[in-house]
Amino acid sequence: MQERVENGALIFDLDEPLAGRPVKDIYLPNAYCSILKRVVSNIFSLREDGGLDLVIATVGKCKCDGMRNIASWLERTTDIPILKVENDNAKGAGFPISRSGLPLLKKMELIVNSVFAPLPDGLTLEECAPKCGFWGVPPYDFGILELFPDETHIFGWTRCMENKTPADIEMECEVASGVPTVFFTQSFCQKSAFAYNLAREHGGLYVEVDKMMSHSTRAKIEAFLEFNLGWRGKR
């Protein structure tokens, strides 16, 4: 793979929106994770343009059964070259972004981008005391992150992602006790079982979103922050 990159190949994060490639909802059942719908749509869209050499599919405990099943389906029924990989790295790299006082949206972007690129030069990350917690995977709609105060710490799989230990279930279940936390899950994600029950255990707020956040979801999060922090948003 290194050789391909040196020869000019580009790497795309298929979880993320790709410019000029709208998600086509035609490859998977309706009731399915919107992130994986985007992954599959991106794969077919890149292939249509002849711009796809290899799909590196994470299929272990580090991701979810959804991707394992999709990778097997693509392997069996298409000629798309698939490389199945598992990341069971247990050596933590730290998670200073998750605990910093940067705006939550910025924190999420930095963590997601850190998969392929080093952190920007000169970035200083100062740890802050958490006012609030956001637990979960990176959402399909990053707009949800703009509702939170900057002193929101990131927990769950996104923190594991920053720590480079995406299969660390123990870490995935950690939250800061006494800190009002929103437990976010994509609709139809298996991790919703975690989110739902962790929210009950810690008196947090369970939030499930399919694609874009609805008015009710926004209002529900705003109310939770207002009741718990007296926070009425960035106005």
Place this chain on the structure above:
Amino acid sequence: MSAPSPILLDCGTGYAKIFNLEDSTRAIVPARRFIKKLSEYDIKASTGHNLSSGAGVRVNELVALAEGSLSMVDEPDFTVLDCGARDVKYVQIRNRRVAGMDWNTECGAFAGQVVELLTRYLDIEPENLPSDAPRIPVVCGVLGMTSMFDMISKGKSHEEALAGFLRGVAFNCETLVGRPDRLYLSGGLCDNKAFVSAFTRETIPLGRFVLIEGLRKIYSEKII
């Protein structure tokens, strides 16, 4: 042309609930009709889904629900559930403070619209519903209706099927609020006797103006 009337407004998906600050009268009008006559009103404070601009000071629906129920219920601890046309939300009060809340946001399972449409469509009087109909599992409004019409096609009466569907929706509501012994109900479904009697615990309807009461309290205390 007369000056616009100063009002407090709870503009839900189906209906607008209005409190006129000049003469303290209340009104309920279909939301689509209200929106066409916006210029007749001077909205001082508002809550609800259906207005995002030009609506005075905006108050979160759950905050309005909490404040309104606190001004209508004297108990130190209670739970109030608001069943609107589109979704269902609740606040749990402990020692007269908000201790819990949630909002069913994604799925139409609970939606008052489905209940209202079904009761109208089947044209069944609530008094005629059997009290012992088995509950239909209502994963979401559409799947629930599919099961309901399946039951009818297998020979059950329409009354029994509708009663089972309403039970399924009420069961979901009870799961959402954590099954308290007594439940206060807010919103349009307070007027639907069949729905109210589908709950398996003491259920006390507070009517359709709970959020308006919350707005009145917030507005009069100038805490917005």
